[in-house]
Amino acid sequence: MNNDNPNPERMLAIPVKKTDPVDLHRPLRNLVARKYSESDAEKVESVLETLNNCRRDMVERGDLSLVMQRECLNHYFKCLCMVEPLFTTISSDADADSDPIVLVWYDAFYSEREGGVSSQRNSIQLEKAAVVFNLGALCSQIGASCDRTTALGRNLAMDAFNDAANFFLKLWKVFSTDLSATLDLTLLLAESLHCLFSAQALELNLQQQLGNNSNSSALQNHLCAVSFKSVSKLYQRAYDLIQSDSAATQHVSSFDQSWLTHLYQKVKFFEEEALQRRSSMLPESQLPKTFSFDHDAESLTEKLVKGICRRTYQWIPKPEGIYLDLILSEYSPFEIIDGGKLVSNPYGMPPYPTNFAIPSTWSWYSQHILALPLKKSEPLDLYESLRNYFVLKYSESVANRVEGLLEMLNKLRSEMLRDDLSLPLRRDCLIRYYKCLCMIEPLFPMTSSSNPPIFVWYDAFYPHRNSSQHNIHLEKASVLFNLGALGSHIAHFCDVTTIQGRRIAIDALQDASYWFLILTHEAEKASATTDLSISSAQMLRFSSFPWIIITSISCFSALSQTL
Template sequence: MAAPSSSATNIMLAIHEKKTVSVDLYRPLRNYIVFNYSEREAQNVEDDLETLKEMRNNIERFSAADSLSTRRDVLQNYFKALTTVESRFPISPDKDHVNSVTFTWHDAFKNRNKASQQNIHLEKAAVLFNLGAVHSQIGLACDRSTVEGRRQASHSFIAAAGAFAYLKDTAAAKASIGNSTVDVSVECAGMLERLMLAQAQECVFENTIAKGSTPGVCAKISRQAGLYYEEAVAALNIAPLSQHFDKTWMSHIQLKAALFSAEACYRYSLELHDKEEIGEEITRLKTGITSLSDAKKSAPRGTPQQILEAINKLESNLNTNLDRAMKENDRVYLLRVPPVTSLSPLPAFSLVKPMNMNDVLDATKEKMFSSLVPDNSAKALSKYTEMVDDVIRTQAEKLQQGSELARVNLKEMNLPDSILALEGHSVLPPALWEDVEAVQVSGGPAGLQGELQQLQDLRRVNHELLVQTEELLQKEASEDGQFRTQFGTRWTRPQSTTLTKNLQDRLNRFAANLKQAADSDGKIERSVKEHMPLMAILDNRPIESALPTLGRPIMSLDANEDAVVGGLKQSLRQLETLGAQRAGLEDMLKDMKRKDDILPKLMTFTGSSEDLFRKEITKYDNICQEITKNLQAQEQLLLQIQAQNSQFARTFNIEDYKASCEKCYKHIEAAIAKYREIKENINEGLKFYVTLQEAITNIKQQASDFSMTRSIQCREMIEDVQKQMSGLNVTYSHLSQRIPSQTGPANMATATSHQPPYYRQPPPPQGGGGGYVYPPQHSQQPGPGGPGYGQAGQPGWNGPYYNAQGQPPYSYPPNQGGYYKQ
């Protein structure tokens, strides 16, 4: 029958902490900062130096009054601070280093032994040792009479094992290089790790018994506890630990190893009894009894009474079950009892493992001394950044090449345009669509009639201005002729036709230009009418409505058109999904790079930076694999789409459709070319008429100024003639009735009667050509403003109507059409 655990009240071991002596960290570290950085930097990290000093003082002053959890937290924080200090302050006897700091620690098991080192490795090893010791004390303090207490104790022993494992793997070897104590050696740290795991497994075993688990499960857990104890015993039996620990330690651990080995035999025998494997049961029971008997014989005086009681109780249970099994075998089963050497080792199952202290003691998030970055760390970080950039660049190029490959392949297969055409959504090539849009925005062929009307209106306005200007000059010439007839030789001023010859010539040229422009306008109108059927396609809105459509075959042999289209659509959707995934992967790459700050890890990492880089760069492996999978999937999908598109092309006669589209595209291109040609001619004509209107308006103003000036001269000359013809019956009032009143008041005629000349040339107009200037005319060479005209009011300007050959720029030689292209 099953019995309660014989170890339920067993005592366990806890470890005392190491002791240290005082050391000043504040002043040496501050001096190093001032010397290697600056006084300003030292002031910036003043708070960090004070915090580090306070942590070290707390480590030195630990007492029984401090709670175990407080001591644990202080040790963890101080270790992380030490990791930060190690990366920024070289502590060694070197004259360029922090050489005035010496750490001294006593052995935890032999307090008279102590070690001193001028480096941080002994300090870190001692702190890790004390952290494991505090965790062991927390586990020992738990109430193991309850399920929750045993669970908490197991967790604390696991944490202690983690601290000793961390000491063994990271700090013990470095601390052992110089003068050090045995307690922080690799061998001692490994032994303590096994011991803590054994005690954690023991707590699990006690809870397993309390829950009433099967004997087979209990046997496996008990056997693993025994194995952990046996490993600790093996470590204690070899140097340097064999002579370092008190005999009671060795006895305790040996008795525990025997106890749990026998416990496993006892629990396993219960399972064998239920299976009626009595022969093996007898052997297992005898093995357990022998193990306990040997352990008791070697136990020294002073062995804890609780352990001896547990051993005696278990031994009694083993003997009771052995007697029962032997009697049943002799009376009922008559099975052969196998020798111990023929049996396989008892199965074991571990439910504990050392706590991973990497996260607990991770110093990468520590802000202490974060502003101090040594040159070697900055250079190392630059190398890692180059590694990351190379990965990002390579993968980004793969993604871009994948997207470009998909685009080119689809374009070659005319996808998805063919699918859209089947659904009545034909599309133009992007460049051609932009040209059509530009035509439609400018009014399109339908708007050409309005622009032709503008040409007609401007031509009419120019013609009216010419007529008005001619009438002004003719009226003035007619009046001058009447006075010349009336006064004969006494009317001595120059004739109007002589003075206005230049104006008349220019007006004649403008009239010729207008006539030729009218001919060109007619050609434009005929061209619009002739090519409107060609250009009418451009008035379709949207232009896609004018494109041919892809229709289903008139006769279907197997009625699988829908399946062909559906399969191709599905593949295109999958390709689009892959494209979206690539966009997401590219964003992930950029985000990973943005967040990839390994400087804190680099500053606290104690190994080779190359090892850290190789480890850190692996974080990009997953996304690189995803990119490779995406591109491989796209490659397969494009092959599938190519096959599906070939079937689609055969089913819907895509070649004929493409030929129709090409024909339509050429029609649209020709319509655009013709529209642009006509539009350019119209724009040239509009520009011509606007320029000509300005020129005619200027000539009209000159003619008006000329008429007004001649009227004033006429009044003055009449006064002079009246004085010479005082005997004639010609009165001033009678004559003045025949002179148009274009000037100021009537007394202007007498204002200058004292001036003797009969004819006086008026002064030139002020303000840039507001009045008419009598001959001589300026040079007829073209002005500096380009072919045909210079700037109004400047020398050499004869209006915007002459080209470099002295001909009107808007004359139209035969077969050229003037400013209108044919």
């Protein structure tokens, strides 16, 4: 990069809101017994006890880890949704015997509680808004605490910051509406925090892109230009929202004076980088559907870049998860009938867990995810054969211009065959190699070359069988197979006793299914071993679905216990 990213290692996080203890069990139970009957009060006893336990742990259990605090809040939020009709009844009840519930929350950005207080009688909307705020705050702290020097740490941090951004989006769009509270729960602060954590998640993703494409400046410029602009806009929006309101500016500055300077520096840095890369951007309408290397050899580098960019638009996007929707789905098992009975659905909230473990049955299924074997290949020097072809077909000067690409291609092929690399690094290496293969695909078949490269790959399931061809589609199909197989390996080794581990396993299995889907298209052009046949690719793709479903159900089962 041409400029230094200001504080690239620093990621902003916010503290959670504090609240005073309050007894929810007694007034809610008294309400049900008085308005309906004692038997109805007994029906909701377990839910009210769980509600009270969750809130007490939320207030008093400072020894819980960040993840366990988040799961406690998830469970409490679900309980609040269940008893919301009872709060509504208390608020509208004119009976003098009704016990008021006074909820007191303090502004998160004031270190001392006296700095900002929001107190509302019987207001469950204040309670829910504060809980959603704290869910976002905890996710921001989880993201900031991740080891972002590793690929896995960056992915976990990106997930956490994205979760934080989504919680503040919910706060902004749903829970802060028509709420009279402290400044941290206003629409302005909720939107600015949504933009901030979205920007931090996208910045980490951009760092990963830059690391993956460090040896190809033209390709890097094209793939990252849009991301630089997007990050700049998000930081700009967060900065403008705070600066547009004097109270918000004073509010944030009193919490941390460096925040506004940090945001301003980020805006300027990403703006400048986006401008420098804008010249390399091509609109989709201008990307050619086909191109040849037989004409206009002087623009060969640009044509290579167009090759990978054209194919990038053809890639099928991955499906997004529904984790946040599971957390924030609102439902109520109670139906309040005026002058009648309190009717409850046959299911109730499970007890508040203490160990956050998943049932042993689901753990067994998740731990028995099959890890597919990887295809093996013979070593191959792509650099010499490809460079000689460029010299023969075009000229020495043209070969010199693409030398960096050919060196990287050869290095990536050697790296992808290493068994000592970690699974995430090996996966990233394969993805980069596949992109490079897309770039050089128009060179094949190399009919005019005296020494074209010969790709040799062994069957993953029958290692004694192999296929030896000049066909680049054999190479691409084999790489796609190994990408799918690596996804199954990552899922197999995930710690499925945690919600985060199960989420990573689900993502890895979805990745595997995605790569096998792409393989079904590539297999049409590759006549090779049976593991690369269309029927095999389709079978492997659909075989991932049961494990995705099982792992998702186990995740949902655990969420049902903890949310």
